[in-house]
Amino acid sequence: MSESLYERLGRSEGITQIASDAVDNHLANPIIATRYENATANVEELKNAAATFFIAGTGGPDVYKGRNMAEAHKGMNINATEFMAVLDDILTALSANNIDQRTQEEVLFVLYSMRGEIIGV
Numbered sequence: 001m002s003e004s005l006y007e008r009l010g011r012s013e014g015i016t017q018i019a020s021d022a023v024d025n026h027l028a029n030p031i032i033a034t035r036y037e038n039a040t041a042n043v044e045e046l047k048n049a050a051a052t053f054f055i056a057g058t059g060g061p062d063v064y065k066g067r068n069m070a071e072a073h074k075g076m077n078i079n080a081t082e083f084m085a086v087l088d089d090i091l092t093a094l095s096a097n098n099i100d101q102r103t104q105e106e107v108l109f110v111l112y113s114m115r116g117e118i119i120g121v
């Protein structure tokens, strides 16, 4: 049987690193940095939420206790350019952690499918 997405992303340790890198990329990305600077959550909390969301969502052992995507982004009126910037940052983090192209495509598709809960809510 082929490895689960959780395993191909390097299990909890790998996903924690990818999530940390992705948040660092957001904070360095001029299109979206202020969104995170003005967030209620601090950087450690954002990294922790991103990691547990991904570990839980890819079949790992964590239980995600944060808000669902529509609730987490409600009232922000995020636009399509910002959404694309977040996807770009996550793909950059996946590449930096040597995740293969096929697995990156799978993550991209999962993220893209959440757009209706995140853009313009």
Ligand code: HEM
Residues within 6 Å of the ligand: 032, 035, 036, 038, 039, 040, 041, 049, 050, 053, 065, 066, 067, 068, 072, 073, 078, 082, 083, 084, 086, 111, 112, 114, 115, 118
């Ligand atoms: C598929 C894409 C995305 C995913 C999977 C995602 C995931 C998450 C998660 C898991 C949280 C934590 C929720 C909680 O604390 O309960 C969060 C919070 C946040 N997200 Fe996203 N997000 C995405 C896209 C975006 C975009 C495009 C923006 C806009 C630039 C954005 C801005 C934020 C901000 C600012 C917070 C912190 C809210 C606060 O604590 O005040 N996200 N996101």
